Amino acid sequence: MTTNLSYPLINHSSQMTVSGRVKLDELAAHLGLSKSTVSRALNGYSDISPVTRARVEKAARALGYRPLSHAQAIRTGQVRAIAMVLNSEEPDQHNPFLQDFLAGACQAASSLDWTMTISTATSEKDTLKVLSRLYQERKADGFILPRTAVKDARIGLLRSLDVPHILYGRTGYGQPNKWDETSWFDIAGESAMRNAVLRLNEFGHSRIGFVGSDPKFNYAHLRRDGYAEGMQAAGLPLDTDLIREGARTREDGASQGRALMALECPPTAIVFATDLAALGFCADAQDQGFEIGRDISVIGYDGVPECQYARPALTTFSVDSRKAGQRLATLLIQQIQGADPSTLQELVDATLVTGGSDGPPRLTPEELAQKRQYLTNQKRGDLT
Amino acid sequence: MTTNLSYPLINHSSQMTVSGRVKLDELAAHLGLSKSTVSRALNGYSDISPVTRARVEKAARALGYRPLSHAQAIRTGQVRAIAMVLNSEEPDQHNPFLQDFLAGACQAASSLDWTMTISTATSEKDTLKVLSRLYQERKADGFILPRTAVKDARIGLLRSLDVPHILYGRTGYGQPNKWDETSWFDIAGESAMRNAVLRLNEFGHSRIGFVGSDPKFNYAHLRRDGYAEGMQAAGLPLDTDLIREGARTREDGASQGRALMALECPPTAIVFATDLAALGFCADAQDQGFEIGRDISVIGYDGVPECQYARPALTTFSVDSRKAGQRLATLLIQQIQGADPSTLQELVDATLVTGGSDGPPRLTPEELAQKRQYLTNQKRGDLT
DNA sequence: CAATGCACCGAAACCGGTTTCGGCAACAAA
DNA sequence: TTTGTTGCCGAAACCGGTTTCGGTGCATTG
Secondary structure: OOOOOOOOOOOOOHHHHHOOOOOHHHHHHHHOOOHHHHHHHHOOOOOOOHHHHHHHHHHHHHHOOOOOHHHHHHHHOOOOEEEEEEEOOOOOOOHHHHHHHHHHHHHHHHHOOOEEEEEEEOOHHHHHHHHHHHHHOOOOOEEEEEOOEOOOHHHHHHHHHOOOEEEEOOOOOOOOOOOOOOEEEEEOHHHHHHHHHHHHHHHOOOOEEEEOOOOOEHHHHHHHHHHHHHHHHOOOOOOHHHEEOOOOOHHHHHHHHHHHHOOOOOOOEEEEOOHHHHHHHHHHHHHHOOOEOOOEEEEEEEOOOHHHHOOOOOEEEEOOHHHHHHHHHHHHHHHHOOOOHHHOEEEEOOEEEOOOOOOOOOOOHHHHHHHHHHHHHHHHHHHO | OOOOOOOOOOOOOHHHHHOOOOOHHHHHHHHOOOHHHHHHHHOOOOOOOHHHHHHHHHHHHHHOOOOOHHHHHHHHOOOOEEEEEEEOOOOOOOHHHHHHHHHHHHHHHHHOOOEEEEEEEOOHHHHHHHHHHHHHOOOOOEEEEEOOEOOOHHHHHHHHOOOOEEEEOOOOOOOOOOOOOOEEEEEOHHHHHHHHHHHHHHHOOOOEEEEOOOOOEHHHHHHHHHHHHHHHHOOOOOOHHHEEOOOOOHHHHHHHHHHHHOOOOOOOEEEEOOHHHHHHHHHHHHHHOOOEOOOEEEEEEEOOOHHHHOOOOOEEEEOOHHHHHHHHHHHHHHHHOOOOHHHOEEEEOOEEEOOOOOOOOOOOHHHHHHHHHHHHHHHHHHHO
């Protein structure tokens, strides 16, 4: 019958090399070698003569041979993949970082012939479930744990399961030597905050406030400490009235900043632990009639893109997320391949990106308080 | 010796069930069944008695049995993973979308017990290489192709390799029936643009400009056409002077919008194909002294977070990226499992999010031109 | 010349699942 | 009773690689 020709009758010899994958068997047959020899040649075993190895490698390239990763995995136990689980329900997602971060991590992984799988979870508990499922099914050989908390259940889980993992950020604030055994990569937020204070002090500010982030995250404590260190280094008194915490969103930043501005003796400069909070404050303060960078100086942290598009542009300490991803992936893979986790710890500095949001104080705290009073009255007048 | 007790000596019987994985063998032995029976019971074969199946499933749950995905893959040929390759060097990355998009895609994949692996490439060519490597090694069973171009090499490659794939966006603009065989999911940017024009017309605008995106992307054409349709539906003439293209960044948006404003008879409203371009224009126009939403109305498209933090907030057509990711993953998995690609095509509308960036025109085009002249002179005055 | 060592390679086991195939019991039909 | 069926399960092959182990052939040594 010649009716059923919807499926082509072509593909005789060519098909095998075009669409059909070459497998180890076929490569070996093509070379007149056994598949064990070919496998060992490709995997760098020493009991293969240099001539044979070269011949095998050449043929493999020519035929476009690529081992199936899961076929190797079944014997080696490694899938050559790392994974990261994001908590998609966090109010302040690491939104803008993600693209860069992934670019860095993927690039590093790819260059070592590894891949990156990602997953999302809806809660802290769900994260644990996803992590263990991923590892149980061996979708990944190790994990990057972003946004480490002071007390982080993920670390306990993975450590008890003896699964390789690396932290983006440190953990165990206040518990000395807590993170000695785990590997991590982090940006030195503490020294950035310290430098922010010193910079403001050089501008002439002496009353400098701080708006921190959620204390459940480890970085929140480090940055607050950095601010305190900076104050100390500048020889300024540490006034607890000037320290606020728990600002995660723009709205938080606005309200916490507003609280600082409402002090009897308000700060002429505020350091924010995150750009988001800083941006929220700036918008709100401008609405009230304050001039950012003149009436009140602001410095943020993170380096989100919005900083440069805000007006005035926000002075901030920018984090190189791409590099972070790249280093984290690299270090994690090293760990999976046997490196001692305690040797895989890196601390990198953020870089200052100046905008117009900070500068010499135009007003003293007292004058600022007066302006605040004036603006409030004016607004009240508007309403009536 | 009692010295080397840093490593615990516990883990006798418990170890096997806690940290050690149970494998099929062990589960079968535990049940007194053969592993083939257990496997078929878990995979829904019909030649297993209901009683046995229930017993197996219960035991599997109790022992926490989870098959190694790569061990299954070696026989089934499927790794239960989908992948997406991002081009990390694009000037306008789909930054803010990514987090939501991934959340949607991962959630959909997870709920079907699939995973999502992502990778980045540095160029169009590199993307092709990464795609084929990923598939050669069977890191994924299919791919999501984001940001489809009019003529997209990725589609050709995957189609020729007979690899399942789904497009985020359509392709082949101008070549009818071009995308009939491929599955895709897209947001109806054309109807959004159309509605944007109609909305502005209802406000009273009759001279409405358009700033489009890079014509290499398929959506750029669709959105432009949508704008044209809107003009036609509103009974307005289609003036090619009012149409600009190729704005990918904020800066592009600013300069293209500026060009429209420089017309003898400038538009009193501009529809932008992307929020980024719209935001760039708004900032620039404000710098010049124009009042957004009064002097000139602006509508964007995408729904990036910055829209609501801009002042005035940008009226835009918001894309539900999470849903997009979710649908794309779902459809792709269906396709991998045998569904006909041509039946897997979905078009969803964007939703209007109003801000203060548009409204009734305060000035006629002539008056706007005068204001422009005035502002220019004033600025010139400033400089001297 | 026999014995030893070494470089190099092939045969076969192995990894942890899936799938094919055949067999045994029980039951129905002849 | 014999002869199919049918329901249910086990043995073994299989997937595509990796790794172990043993065995050549050749050079070296005593």
